[in-house]
Amino acid sequence: MIRESNLIKRVAHWYFGKNVLPYWVILLMDMTIVFASAVITYWISKRTMVTIDNRWAVVCTAGLYALLSLVGAKMFRTYAGVLRYSNTMDLVKLSYANGVSLALILVCSLILRWTGVACLSALSPLETVVTFVIATSLMWASRLAVKMLYSASKAEVSATRVLIYGALTGGVGMAKYIRSQTPVRFELAGFISHEHRIKGMKLLDVNVYSLEDDIAEVIRKEKIKAVLVSPARANDFRKNQKIQDVIIGEGCKIYMAQEATEASVRNGELAEKDIQLHEVSVEDLLPRQEIKVDLKAVEELLSGMRVMVTGAAGSIGMEIVRQVAAFKPAKMVLIDQAETPQHDVMLMMAKDFPDVDCEVIVTSIDRQSRMEAVFSEQRPDYVFHAAAYKHVPMMESNPSEAVMNNVKGTKIIADLSVKYGVKKFVMVSTDKAVNPTNVMGCSKRICEIYVQSLDRKLKKEALLGTGSKEYTQFVTTRFGNVLGSNGSVIPLFREQIKNGGPVTVTDESIVRYFMLIPEACKLVLEAGTMGNGGEIFVFDMGKPVKIADLAKRMIALSGATGVEIKYTGLREGEKLYEEVLNEQEGTKPTFHEKIRIAQVREYDYAAVSKDIDELVEIAQTFDKMATVKKMKEIVPEYKSNNSVYEVLDEPVRSDK
Numbered sequence: 001m002i003r004e005s006n007l008i009k010r011v012a013h014w015y016f017g018k019n020v021l022p023y024w025v026i027l028l029m030d031m032t033i034v035f036a037s038a039v040i041t042y043w044i045s046k047r048t049m050v051t052i053d054n055r056w057a058v059v060c061t062a063g064l065y066a067l068l069s070l071v072g073a074k075m076f077r078t079y080a081g082v083l084r085y086s087n088t089m090d091l092v093k094l095s096y097a098n099g100v101s102l103a104l105i106l107v108c109s110l111i112l113r114w115t116g117v118a119c120l121s122a123l124s125p126l127e128t129v130v131t132f133v134i135a136t137s138l139m140w141a142s143r144l145a146v147k148m149l150y151s152a153s154k155a156e157v158s159a160t161r162v163l164i165y166g167a168l169t170g171g172v173g174m175a176k177y178i179r180s181q182t183p184v185r186f187e188l189a190g191f192i193s194h195e196h197r198i199k200g201m202k203l204l205d206v207n208v209y210s211l212e213d214d215i216a217e218v219i220r221k222e223k224i225k226a227v228l229v230s231p232a233r234a235n236d237f238r239k240n241q242k243i244q245d246v247i248i249g250e251g252c253k254i255y256m257a258q259e260a261t262e263a264s265v266r267n268g269e270l271a272e273k274d275i276q277l278h279e280v281s282v283e284d285l286l287p288r289q290e291i292k293v294d295l296k297a298v299e300e301l302l303s304g305m306r307v308m309v310t311g312a313a314g315s316i317g318m319e320i321v322r323q324v325a326a327f328k329p330a331k332m333v334l335i336d337q338a339e340t341p342q343h344d345v346m347l348m349m350a351k352d353f354p355d356v357d358c359e360v361i362v363t364s365i366d367r368q369s370r371m372e373a374v375f376s377e378q379r380p381d382y383v384f385h386a387a388a389y390k391h392v393p394m395m396e397s398n399p400s401e402a403v404m405n406n407v408k409g410t411k412i413i414a415d416l417s418v419k420y421g422v423k424k425f426v427m428v429s430t431d432k433a434v435n436p437t438n439v440m441g442c443s444k445r446i447c448e449i450y451v452q453s454l455d456r457k458l459k460k461e462a463l464l465g466t467g468s469k470e471y472t473q474f475v476t477t478r479f480g481n482v483l484g485s486n487g488s489v490i491p492l493f494r495e496q497i498k499n500g501g502p503v504t505v506t507d508e509s510i511v512r513y514f515m516l517i518p519e520a521c522k523l524v525l526e527a528g529t530m531g532n533g534g535e536i537f538v539f540d541m542g543k544p545v546k547i548a549d550l551a552k553r554m555i556a557l558s559g560a561t562g563v564e565i566k567y568t569g570l571r572e573g574e575k576l577y578e579e580v581l582n583e584q585e586g587t588k589p590t591f592h593e594k595i596r597i598a599q600v601r602e603y604d605y606a607a608v609s610k611d612i613d614e615l616v617e618i619a620q621t622f623d624k625m626a627t628v629k630k631m632k633e634i635v636p637e638y639k640s641n642n643s644v645y646e647v648l649d650e651p652v653r654s655d656k
Contacts, residue, residue: 027073030139031066034101037135038062041127057122064120065131068105072097078139094139102132159187161223162255165237166230167193167208174230174257175204189222192243194236215243219250226253228277248556254280280557295522299327301382301529305423308333308380310365310413311387313341316428319521320384321345325353332356333378336387337364365409375416383417384528385410386428388444395440396572396643399627403619406443407450411612414451414474418458422472426528427451429478429536437641438572442631445638448476448536449603450612455534457605473533477524478598479515480539489547493554501563503551506570511544527595536598572643608634 042058043051051058072078076097078090105128112121123131162178164171171191178186190207192215193199199210209218218224227247229237234256237243247254255277307324311317312334318341321334332349336342339362346360359378363370365387388406389395395402410427417425429448432441455474461467489512496503520539527537548565555563615630628645632638640646 031069033138034069034135035062035066038065038131041131042123045127054122057119060119061122065105069101071104072101075100091140095136098132098136159184160225161189162186162226162228163190163192163224164228164230165192166233167191167203168195170230170232174228189224216246216250219252224252226255229256231257256280298525298529302327302329304330305381306331308383310335310385312336313338313345314386315517317386318345319517323521323525325356332358333380334360365413366404368412371412371416375420379420381423383422383425385413392438392440393571396438399439399624400619400622402439402443403615403627407446407612408616410447411450414454418472424473427476428524429476431478431480436638442635442638445635450608451476452534453603453605453608475528475531475533476536477527478536478538479520493551497555497558497560497563502566504566504568505548505551506568508548508567510547512547514545523595536600537595538598539595570642
């Protein structure tokens with residue numbers, strides 16, 4: 001076996017190490033096959049002695065057949081392909097070419113027999129047909145042999161044995177794709193099918209298993225090392241945590257491709273672009289429904305407009321920048337105080353959107369004079385306000401900075417939007433603003449209150465005729481965590497696992513909602529541009545995810561051993577369950593099934609503005625307790641949790 005393997009490698013190195021064989025070598029090979037086929041056919045028909053007696057006539061006739069076979073080869077260019085990549089179409093072309101050559105040779109043979117040229121017409125018409133049947137078969141075999149030799153020379157010694165999740169819908173296409181790969185990475189051992197009618201049958205010569213089967217036993221019996229998920233079954237797989245746990249529990253890797261659209265799945269076939277496999281991360285497995293957003297209306301509104309994005313270097317802000325830039329706005333004004341990330345934004349715009357006029361500004365949104373100059377010069381039509389300090393423990397320790405950046409900064413941007421005629425102001429909020437238990441969440445709730453009250457004031461003035469009929473519309477979007485954002489839990493867990501653990505989870509019962517960044521930003525754009533002003537749009541975040549389960553899943557997927565989970569206790573201001581609505585809030589439906597409008601309490605603008613001015617003044621003293629106390633006055637539902645500020649929530653006792 002070792003000697004045979006070495007021989008294959010030597011032959012492969014000689015042939016496949018060279019450039020593509022010249023076409024005349026392929027032609028010579030095919031002519032030789034035709035010549036040999038004619039001699040063999042005559043010998044089979046007439047036996048040895050007759051063949052020897054008529055050897056010169058046989059040789060001359062076979063030579064004529066070989067020469068005339070060039071006609072069909074030329075017509076169908078059977079020599080033009082690379083043998084190692086031969087496919088079904090190449091074999092069909094060979095059949096057509098040999099059919100043409102056969103017809104030509106039969107005509108010539110009749111003429112030669114009629115004219116008495118026996119030396120060139122030794123084979124009968126039937127023997128001529130048999131000759132080309134044999135020749136065609138040998139040409140097919142030679143090409144398939146070269147292809148198999150190439151695959152054998154390039155294949156890894158131990159290709160990974162795999163099951164494909166999904167059979168008839170996309171699974172067959174994936175199976176054909178992995179079998180055509182060079183080098184061979186995967187060895188197909190079977191399908192896991194949703195179709196009960198094909199359970200127990202064979203498909204592409206491998207077994208079809210059902211979800212009702214003991215998949216763990218199948219994995220062990222078949223020595224499966226990985227499961228490939230058909231693109232057409234990606235959503236089903238995400239929802240089926242039971243099968244995920246079985247696969248991961250058996251130590252198998254999971255590979256997924258991008259999700260396929262219905263148009264890309266035809267007769268079980270998938271385009272190669274739809275089967276770009278990658279080993280899954282936990283983000284791929286989180287249960288979520290596909291969110292479809294029609295951005296045509298958004299594009300019509302933003303195309304040719306001047307768009308400002310604050311917090312442009314953050315996770316949400318940068319994705320908003322990418323999506324808006326694709327709509328070809330007249331100009332983009334991108335603001336963030338983080339210098340290095342802003343530099344990355346500038347490079348990204350220059351590389352991906354060189355035709356978009358772009359102004360990248362490094363500054364803080366709470367600098368009144370600087371922001372006044374920016375608005376005066378740039379005159380944006382739309383403002384997407386994503387700038388905010390967002391880390392809960394950090395803001396719990398720095399409430400004054402939370403107020404200055406989040407609250408004061410938002411008020412400055414909102415007021416300047418009104419002053420300079422912005423059409424629409426879209427604020428990115430958070431589910432932590434609902435029944436806030438921390439400084440960060442409360443600061444964002446104050447921002448929501450301010451822009452809503454400002455929108456209500458402008459509407460009222462326009463209705464009474466005391467203000468402009470064309471006023472800025474203020475829209476708020478509220479959603480939970482986004483996967484892969486800066487400082488989010490998944491990158492943290494990944495780094496902890498890489499370092500051997502422990503993976504730190506604050507509480508065994510803590511849950512969070514998650515959404516993909518691109519999906520969240522699409523909903524922000526649609527809600528923001530479709531809203532009429534004054535709304536707080538809440539997004540359907542799907543099912544909450546238990547963070548402890550997320551940590552366990554990431555450890556299992558990593559293949560790491562000995563990594564423990566350590567429960568550290570809730571951090572300051574943190575709560576077990578995030579909400580997108582409080583108990584007094586209801587929702588109304590909108591233009592999108594994943595977006596609803598929160599029905600919240602209305603505030604008087606003058607009172608809110610006065611309270612915020614007082615809050616900012618207190619924050620500038622850097623008195624933490626006084627700052628948080630004022631925040632609680634503005635947002636009475638703000639009750640601190642696991643925080644030094646809990647003392648401010650204690651009822652005042654009166655002396656008897």
